Amino acid sequence: MNEEDLIRRSSEEREKIFRRYERGREEGAEIDPWEDPSFEVYHATDRYGFIHDKRLSSKVDPQEAKRNQIELERVKKWLKMLKSWNSSVSKEKLHKRIYKGIPNSLRPQVWCKLLNLEKIKSENKGTYAEMTRLARLHSTDARQIDSDVNRQFREHIIYRERYGIKQQSLYNVLTAYAMYNSEVGYCQGMSGLAGVLLMYMDEEDAFWATHVLLTGQKYMMHGLYKEGFPKLTRFLAHHDRILHKFMPKLKKHFDKHGLDSILYSLKWFFVCFVERVPFSLCLRIWDIYLLDGERVITAMAFTILKLHKRNITKLHDMDSIVHFIQVKLYKDFMYDDDTVIQSLEKTIDELKRSKLDHPGPPLKDEIPSRPFGVLMQPSFEQIVGRRAEKFTEKEQTTNEIVTMRREEARDALEKESRESQLSVGDSCGLAGSKFSFDPSIDDASSLLDCQHTGSRRSLADTSVTSTADLSVFSTITRSQAHENSLDTHSNISESSVGAISSVGSGIMQSGSIQKQPLSSHSTPRATPHNPSPDVVRIYVPYSPTDTPTVSPQNGDVIHKSPPTSFPEGNKIRIRIDNDDFPTPLVEHGKIKHFRIEHHEIDLK
Amino acid sequence: MANRTSAAQRPNGSTQGKICQFKLVLLGESAVGKSSLVLRFVKGQFHEYQESTIGAAFLTQTVCLDDTTVKFEIWDTAGQERYHSLAPMYYRGAQAAIVVYDITNQDTFARAKTWVKELQRQASPNIVIALAGNKQDLANKRMVEYEEAQAHAEENGLLFMETSAKTAMNVNDIFLAIAKKLPKNEQTTGPGGSGQGRRLVEGDSGAKAAGNCCK
Numbered sequence: 122m123n124e125e126d127l128i129r130r131s132s133e134e135r136e137k138i139f140r141r142y143e144r145g146r147e148e149g150a151e152i153d154p155w156e157d158p159s160f161e162v163y164h165a166t167d168r169y170g171f172i173h174d175k176r177l178s179s180k181v182d183p184q185e186a187k188r189n190q191i192e193l194e195r196v197k198k199w200l201k202m203l204k205s206w207n208s209s210v211s212k213e214k215l216h217k218r219i220y221k222g223i224p225n226s227l228r229p230q231v232w233c234k235l236l237n238l239e240k241i242k243s244e245n246k247g248t249y250a251e252m253t254r255l256a257r258l259h260s261t262d263a264r265q266i267d268s269d270v271n272r273q274f275r276e277h278i279i280y281r282e283r284y285g286i287k288q289q290s291l292y293n294v295l296t297a298y299a300m301y302n303s304e305v306g307y308c309q310g311m312s313g314l315a316g317v318l319l320m321y322m323d324e325e326d327a328f329w330a331t332h333v334l335l336t337g338q339k340y341m342m343h344g345l346y347k348e349g350f351p352k353l354t355r356f357l358a359h360h361d362r363i364l365h366k367f368m369p370k371l372k373k374h375f376d377k378h379g380l381d382s383i384l385y386s387l388k389w390f391f392v393c394f395v396e397r398v399p400f401s402l403c404l405r406i407w408d409i410y411l412l413d414g415e416r417v418i419t420a421m422a423f424t425i426l427k428l429h430k431r432n433i434t435k436l437h438d439m440d441s442i443v444h445f446i447q448v449k450l451y452k453d454f455m456y457d458d459d460t461v462i463q464s465l466e467k468t469i470d471e472l473k474r475s476k477l478d479h480p481g482p483p484l485k486d487e488i489p490s491r492p493f494g495v496l497m498q499p500s501f502e503q504i505v506g507r508r509a510e511k512f513t514e515k516e517q518t519t520n521e522i523v524t525m526r527r528e529e530a531r532d533a534l535e536k537e538s539r540e541s542q543l544s545v546g547d548s549c550g551l552a553g554s555k556f557s558f559d560p561s562i563d564d565a566s567s568l569l570d571c572q573h574t575g576s577r578r579s580l581a582d583t584s585v586t587s588t589a590d591l592s593v594f595s596t597i598t599r600s601q602a603h604e605n606s607l608d609t610h611s612n613i614s615e616s617s618v619g620a621i622s623s624v625g626s627g628i629m630q631s632g633s634i635q636k637q638p639l640s641s642h643s644t645p646r647a648t649p650h651n652p653s654p655d656v657v658r659i660y661v662p663y664s665p666t667d668t669p670t671v672s673p674q675n676g677d678v679i680h681k682s683p684p685t686s687f688p689e690g691n692k693i694r695i696r697i698d699n700d701d702f703p704t705p706l707v708e709h710g711k712i713k714h715f716r717i718e719h720h721e722i723d724l725k
Numbered sequence: 726m727a728n729r730t731s732a733a734q735r736p737n738g739s740t741q742g743k744i745c746q747f748k749l750v751l752l753g754e755s756a757v758g759k760s761s762l763v764l765r766f767v768k769g770q771f772h773e774y775q776e777s778t779i780g781a782a783f784l785t786q787t788v789c790l791d792d793t794t795v796k797f798e799i800w801d802t803a804g805q806e807r808y809h810s811l812a813p814m815y816y817r818g819a820q821a822a823i824v825v826y827d828i829t830n831q832d833t834f835a836r837a838k839t840w841v842k843e844l845q846r847q848a849s850p851n852i853v854i855a856l857a858g859n860k861q862d863l864a865n866k867r868m869v870e871y872e873e874a875q876a877h878a879e880e881n882g883l884l885f886m887e888t889s890a891k892t893a894m895n896v897n898d899i900f901l902a903i904a905k906k907l908p909k910n911e912q913t914t915g916p917g918g919s920g921q922g923r924r925l926v927e928g929d930s931g932a933k934a935a936g937n938c939c940k
Contacts, residue, residue, distance in 0.1 A: 275774035387780035516810035
């Protein structure tokens with residue numbers, strides 16, 4: 122076919138697809154039998170509209186009933202607040218209420234307010250209609266959008282019917298938006314974004330909401346979806362930094378199994394956790410995301426790994442780790458939504474304290490550079506949907522960045538294995554530059570932490586988990602011993618390795634001290650229910666003329682007597698500010714909070 | 726991941742059948758059924774409305790060939806052009822690739838051809854490439870003739886089958902055909918090594934998978 126034929130054929134195809142959506146399900150609609158699922162509506166649709174394979178239980182879960190009752194109570198307060206939205210709502214009150222969850226029935230109004238849609242709509246009257254008109258004539262994304270609309274949220278009742286009303290809306294919003302923001306056009310992932318918005322708002326609102334999410338300062342998803350995904354690579358790097366700092370063992374676990382964060386976290390960043398956590402939780406995250414913006418995504422990514430670190434470190438191949446993070450947690454997050462959100466809130470504070478809550482302002486190429494709503498003449502390749510022969514410069518850069526990330530992780534791992542072989546010898550007499558007593562996975566308290574904050578999981582699981590952890594630990598040690606010819610003391614070298622491989626991130630600086638709550642690995646006891654000691658890691662800068670003597674210390678058990686004297690003026694400050702992980706105490710089968718009374722201890 | 730290669734002896738000293746591990750990547754236009762093929766092969770399932778793949782997905786499956794167990798590490802990539810820039814990250818070091826098109830859509834076949842070209846130019850020189858004409862169950866809407874695709878496959882030294890993730894037709898077969906064609910030498914190579922699979926032995930991560938196959 123020559124160029125003219127190809128262009129004609131593409132325009133015919135566009136015409137055909139648009140017509141199908143315009144016709145909807147009216148008489149004469151061409152719908153293949155496979156495109157329309159048969160379904161049972163009344164018994165299996167949950168409160169958000171999702172249809173489940175099984176019948177939902179006819180009995181009302183008492184906890185759910187209670188939650189619904191609380192939500193109903195909240196509706197009154199919210200209605201009052203909505204009335205006086207612009208004048209009297211204090212920031213603190215809004216924050217508090219949104220973190221508790223916006224009542225589902227009021228999400229449409231509240232989301233519109235949070236995104237300030239009225240303003241942008243009034244400033245752009247007629248634009249949406251104009252964009253749908255332009256899309257009808259010039260869209261080059263019709264085919265891709267069509268194929269994605271056909272598979273987006275099909276288990277949700279409003280998207281169930283092929284060419285049904287909301288499918289039409291989704292198609293319209295996406296094709297129109299691709300015209301409006303031609304720099305992004307349509308990128309897979311955006312159908313999830315607009316798909317959620319359309320569950321709570323009408324077409325035009327969803328169009329503008331998409332625009333605010335892409336270009337509003339707080340959200341700036343533009344850079345995520347744009348060619349080359351510049352924002353994605355920046356946020357992933359930041360995510361890795363956080364992992365490196367707070368969960369170095371987990372990071373190492375990922376590196377060991379060749380698991381780049383891009384492999385498990387893409388949908389976290391691209392669609393704000395849609396289809397990666399249960400929908401009820403996803404909505405709660407969206408509520409907060411709309412209020413507080415992109416730092417919520419960074420914090421939530423960290424929270425998920427923090428809460429499930431135990432489970433993840435038990436998995437020893439990439440396949441099962443990815444499956445756990447992407448599939449299992451979507452089906453069952455294992456913590457109730459309130460617990461997760463509380464944990465998220467703490468994480469946000471924790472990251473703020475470490476100045477890691479945000480990776481900084483967007484780079485130049487993450488910001489829209491083309492004017493919106495101006496028709497750009499598409500290239501021949503775009504029109505006929507032919508791929509470009511070569512990468513653009515931006516794509517090339519992205520490609521290099523992601524490839525480099527993997528190689529860096531691999532190099533770091535190799536380097537580490539070399540280093541540890543060296544430093545095992547060096548630090549045997551505790552005379553090395555840095556040392557720690559830390560035979561743990563970063564902090565083993567993650568599961569325990571959840572249990573005493575009211576998760577659904579029973580206490581019985583605790584003992585199972587704790588016992589299992591010991592075995593996991595020994596497995597890890599064994600395999601390391603095998604692979605890297607380390608002995609069981611290999612962990613001693615971990616801190617030095619951490620410090621070495623934290624290139625440019627200022628992580629684990631000498632002299633810093635990290636609290637490491639962990640379960641009974643270091644002092645195994647008769648029953649796994651015993652309280653776990655807090656182990657404090659101490660990094661002491663090496664100075665050949667003045668070698669300090671340091672003792673490892675934990676919350677209540679001292680492994681080794683502290684030194685009786687320190688050199689004059691040498692003062693070590695132990696600061697424990699990480700009260701996110703209070704060590705749980707088990708008494709009479711119940712878990713009690715145990716808090717550290719003094720957050721700073723001076724050793725003289 | 727080279728650590729998965731371990732000594733070929735069990736505690737009792739007996740040697741086991743070979744276990745080879747290969748990296749395989751799926752490429753092709755959006756919505757041709759890449760994820761569905763993988764889902765069918767790995768889990769024996771089919772979803773009419775398979776969610777679109779963002780970035781890439783990773784799964785593993787094991788097949789048995791005589792005395793050799795072949796473990797596939799499967800990278801299922803996103804089809805949209807926008808994600809093309811991430812693709813080399815997945816096909817680098819791959820020992821096998823399945824390039825998928827939809828037999829009811831001529832454009833997807835054209836796209837498949839360009840993927841093959843790209844692989845031949847950029848991927849490991851010994852990569853085994855298979856061409857899969859998917860959605861064979863919709864043969865009444867066929868736009869790509871079997872002979873046309875077969876001719877292209879022959880010219881380029883590709884394995885070729887028409888498949889249907891929906892009916893499971895030829896799905897296991899195409900993976901098996903690839904497994905047969907892959908060199909299963911005694912030597913081992915690290916990840917990213919071209920041509921040869923990494924040989925594993927029962928007792929490490931391969932053991933579980935080995936137990937599952939040969940049913």
